[in-house]
Amino acid sequence: MSAIRFTEQPLSHWMKTTGAESEIVISSRVRIARNLQEHPFPLLATNRHLEEVQDELKEVLGDPRLEVYGEIHPIELSALDELNKKMLVEKHLISPNLANESRNGAVFISDDESLSIMVNEEDHLRIQCLYPGFQLKEAWEKATAVDDIFEDHVNFAFDDRRGYLTSCPTNVGTGLRASVMMHLPALVLTQQINRILSAVSQIGLTVRGIYGEGSEAMGNLFQISNQITLGQNEAEIIDNLRSVVLQIIGHEKTARERLLSESRLRVTDRVMRSFGILSYAAMIDSKEAAQRLSDVRLGIDLGLIEGITPQCLNELMVLTQPGFLYNNYEGSMEPGEMDTFRARLIREKLGKGLK
Amino acid sequence: MLCQECGKRPASLHFSKIVNGDKSEYHLCETCAREKGELIPGTSGGFSIHNLLSGLLNFETVEQGKRAASPENLRCEVCGMTYSQFSKLGRFGCSSCYKYFNDRLDPLFKRVHGNTVHTGKVPVRVGGEIRTKRQIEDLKRRLQESISQEEFEAAAQLRDQIRELERQISE
Ligand SMILES: [Zn+2]
Numbered sequence: 172m173s174a175i176r177f178t179e180q181p182l183s184h185w186m187k188t189t190g191a192e193s194e195i196v197i198s199s200r201v202r203i204a205r206n207l208q209e210h211p212f213p214l215l216a217t218n219r220h221l222e223e224v225q226d227e228l229k230e231v232l233g234d235p236r237l238e239v240y241g242e243i244h245p246i247e248l249s250a251l252d253e254l255n256k257k258m259l260v261e262k263h264l265i266s267p268n269l270a271n272e273s274r275n276g277a278v279f280i281s282d283d284e285s286l287s288i289m290v291n292e293e294d295h296l297r298i299q300c301l302y303p304g305f306q307l308k309e310a311w312e313k314a315t316a317v318d319d320i321f322e323d324h325v326n327f328a329f330d331d332r333r334g335y336l337t338s339c340p341t342n343v344g345t346g347l348r349a350s351v352m353m354h355l356p357a358l359v360l361t362q363q364i365n366r367i368l369s370a371v372s373q374i375g376l377t378v379r380g381i382y383g384e385g386s387e388a389m390g391n392l393f394q395i396s397n398q399i400t401l402g403q404n405e406a407e408i409i410d411n412l413r414s415v416v417l418q419i420i421g422h423e424k425t426a427r428e429r430l431l432s433e434s435r436l437r438v439t440d441r442v443m444r445s446f447g448i449l450s451y452a453a454m455i456d457s458k459e460a461a462q463r464l465s466d467v468r469l470g471i472d473l474g475l476i477e478g479i480t481p482q483c484l485n486e487l488m489v490l491t492q493p494g495f496l497y498n499n500y501e502g503s504m505e506p507g508e509m510d511t512f513r514a515r516l517i518r519e520k521l522g523k524g525l526k
Numbered sequence: 527m528l529c530q531e532c533g534k535r536p537a538s539l540h541f542s543k544i545v546n547g548d549k550s551e552y553h554l555c556e557t558c559a560r561e562k563g564e565l566i567p568g569t570s571g572g573f574s575i576h577n578l579l580s581g582l583l584n585f586e587t588v589e590q591g592k593r594a595a596s597p598e599n600l601r602c603e604v605c606g607m608t609y610s611q612f613s614k615l616g617r618f619g620c621s622s623c624y625k626y627f628n629d630r631l632d633p634l635f636k637r638v639h640g641n642t643v644h645t646g647k648v649p650v651r652v653g654g655e656i657r658t659k660r661q662i663e664d665l666k667r668r669l670q671e672s673i674s675q676e677e678f679e680a681a682a683q684l685r686d687q688i689r690e691l692e693r694q695i696s697e
Pocket residue numbers: 529530531532533534535554555556557558559
């Protein structure tokens with residue numbers, strides 16, 4: 172099985188539908204980390220151990236209870252070229268760590284791409300569920316159901332006192348990382364964002380840019396996730412995050428209303444200028460593209476721009492990243508040509524989005 | 527010498543920590559060293575796990591700590607990872623590391639998670655009894671609630687369920 176089917180289309184099935192609160196919440200993700208009792212963690216494991224881990228976990232895919240999630244395709248990382256790895260990272264189906272550093276790494280991806288199971292990443296097993304919009308509970312329920320099935324077949328490293336044992340001390344206990352990706356342009360524009368984000372980080376949650384640690388938030392996208400995995404149960408973790416996200420949604424909505432009532436002309440001007448630049452620019456770098464796309468998304472949400480779907484913007488978010496850009500580009504690429512091609516692609520897509 | 531934290535118990539652990547060339551000494555009783563591990567100056571601030579590890583766990587013993595093995599000798603006998611490797615890498619080598627390093631993990635978990643004990647999901651296969659105990663705890667909480675709300679019929683039912691589960695465990 173090749174990964175081509177997953178990199179041919181920039182939009183995962185889940186991105187074509189919309190979830191709750193989809194004007195503000197782009198996606199909800201739950202990841203569960205597990206390890207097999209009998210083998211050292213991937214950091215120290217021999218290749219032999221890692222092969223055995225892969226075999227044991229791959230066998231679980233035969234469990235008929237997994238059929239409800241559609242066909243699940245096992246892909247070995249060693250079978251992928253660099254480009255396809257990069258594109259899977261850009262679609263959030265695998266982590267950069269699995270793509271670049273794993274030995275005997277593999278990923279099992281469901282047909283609709285909402286379930287991706289990473290093998291021999293930092294931990295032996297990482298079950299990830301990715302849903303559009305605000306669907307944390309749904310993502311958790313699916314991830315834990317898949318976890319139960321794996322648990323029936325293999326011995327997970329578990330300790331009565333410490334819970335599920337993970338390679339990194341920051342994941343021990345539940346092994347659960349729940350994250351919500353939010354688009355918060357109005358809180359950024361009204362300069363409330365820092366106050367809110369620092370409050371969030373004081374209650375055991377973390378905020379990151381869309382590509383994880385070290386990257387800045389591009390295009391007003393913020394990923395909010397739980398930091399605590401030990402001493403809180405799964406329901407508490409999900410509920411905490413849910414209630415904080417709900418509050419942030421409330422703040423963002425209020426800020427949007429305020430923008431419309433107090434500075435409608437200025438917001439309209441900003442949004443339409445960005446729309447104009449994206450529609451006609453001959454060159455655009457990735458940072459500006461992300462910011463302009465954020466403005467246009469806000470314009471659509473506020474009813475200032477019509478005729479473009481949010482799905483079209485989701486697609487552009489993925490397509491304008493380097494791996495996908497390169498893949499779509501025929502011929503050799505001169506320096507600076509990436510920006511030219513990015514601009515052309517956006518013009519075409521927005522043209523298609525217009526009636 | 528008395529513990530510099532509580533001033534009551536005798537100090538049994540003596541540490542020195544060097545931050546940017548400044549040497550500070552700590553004389554703590556075991557209880558305070560564990561519970562207030564996160565209060566040791568120079569360890570707060572910064573989210574990086576590596577800061578935490580070097581701050582919390584990488585202190586050297588000046589006098590021989592009598593109770594805790596010195597970090598150099600501490601080693602996981604299953605995968606062979608030493609404690610000092612662990613504190614540099616910030617990653618465990620295998621699930622047994624948790625056992626061998628156990629005495630030194632509470633302050634770390636306290637700082638990272640604010641907690642030291644798991645209260646979440648338990649695997650069905652290994653967790654029959656643990657699972658039942660959690661269930662009993664949960665029922666007892668609900669029993670107290672029912673009593674305080676004077677819902678005695680519900681309380682009686684809960685009490686029966688608790689007895690049944692406790693009987694199962696004792697068998
Ligand atoms: Zn003391």
